[in-house]
Amino acid sequence: MPIDSNGNYTLPTTSTAVAGELIEASKHNSTCDDFKQAFNLSLWRDGRAPWTGDHNANGNTIANLKKISDWTTQQAIGASDADARYLKSSGSTLIDGSAAANSSNAAIQNIQVVDYGSGSGGTNTYLQITPPGADSFAVPSLGMVEDKIAAEAQRASTIESNLQSSLNGKQPAGAYVSGQGSGSNPTVSNIQPVNTTAGAETDTSYLQVALTNGKAFPIPTNQNVAAQIKNYVDPKDYISGTAPGIKVQAFTFQITQDSQQVPFPQSFSSIPLAIILTPTTKDLDLGSGDPTTWTKTGFNVTHFGGTLNQIVSVIAVGVG
Structure with missing residues (x-):
């Protein structure tokens, strides 16, 4: 090989001409x-031949590269404009680039910022991403997300308020009412x-x-109250209630046989303290006058x- 690894060319030892020979x-x-062979390894300045291998800049900078105006031409760009691993933009310039796609990710044709605002982006700011040969999609900014969340919260509050107003104190069947x-x-x-x-x-x-x-x-309810009032004022065949724990029952019965069991309208909790009869004749005997024959449910x-x-x-x- 006529050129070494540092790019230095060396003439063959047999190439030296001698005068007179x-x-x-x-x-x-x-x-x-x-x-x-040496010429064939040269990099032509007019770009007529493609590179056949990687080039080592040895820490040096490639200067004065042409600015990109048409990304579809796939021109080389300067290091200040892009990195081989990323897509970068300046201002609102539409950028183009390819990204290695795996089985689930597609390459990106271009990205642009739409309706840019200050700080984290305005309430309408988003990234518009376009894959090759596919429809673009939007990635909302933080400002846009926060604005949408606030709008949805306000909309939910309005719906709740309108629903409450439309109910006007009414509740669906089976629902509970709650209140602070x-x-x-x-x-x-x-x-x-x-x-x-x-x-x-x-x-x-x-x-x-x-x-x-x-x-x-x-x-x-109204019907419950009305029923209780009616029950209180309607005539009864007994009277109940005096001192706490004492029950007084006043009622009537009809003699139908010689020996007759008479029930109390309401049972006492124990044998009654006293029973007074007011017959139309004096031919009645209250259990032979013996209270031990009385029961809490009646007497004979x-x-x-x-x-x-x-x-x-x-x-x-x-x-009682």
Whole structure:
């Protein structure tokens, strides 16, 4: 090889001509062949021949490379404009380059910044990436992402507010109502109707209000309140209630047989303290006058003649 690893050319030892001596064809031709090999290794300045191997710049800089105006020509670019591993841009210049693709990643034809804003990018800033032969796609900036999140949060808040207004205090079937208490008032965890029939109220219907402290209280419906008032004012065949724990029952019964068991309208918790009869005749015996024959559910009377079917008034006092 006529050129060493440092690029130095050395003439063949047989190529030196001596004055007065004949030039031999074998020596002359071999020297010309050596020149030919050396010239064939040269890098032509007009770019007529491609490189056949990697070039070592030995730490030196390739200066004055042409600026790129048409990326489709795949021209070489200066180190200040690009690195072989990355794609770089200056200002809003559309850049082009190829990236090695693996089985799942495609090469990139170009990248450009759209609607650039200051800092992390404006609310409409994004990267537009175009793979070769494919549709471009956008990569949003931080500013754009934050703006979209804020907009969606506001939209959700508006929808919730509009929905609440449209409900106007009404709730879908089976739903609970919740609410935050103001001041020292407790917070309501849920409200639900109890003792309804197919959604309609009954004499025992009420709203159960549950609190977050684990307690609950009922609110009777209109029909429940009306039923309780009616039950209170309607005539009864007994009267109940005096001092705490004491029950007084006033009622009537009809004598129908000589020996008759009479039940109390409501049972006492134990044997009554006293029973007073007011018959229309004096032919009655209250269990032979022996209280031990009384029970908490009733007593026995004996009829000693006279007219049956007479009405007898009773007052019984005992523990409720």
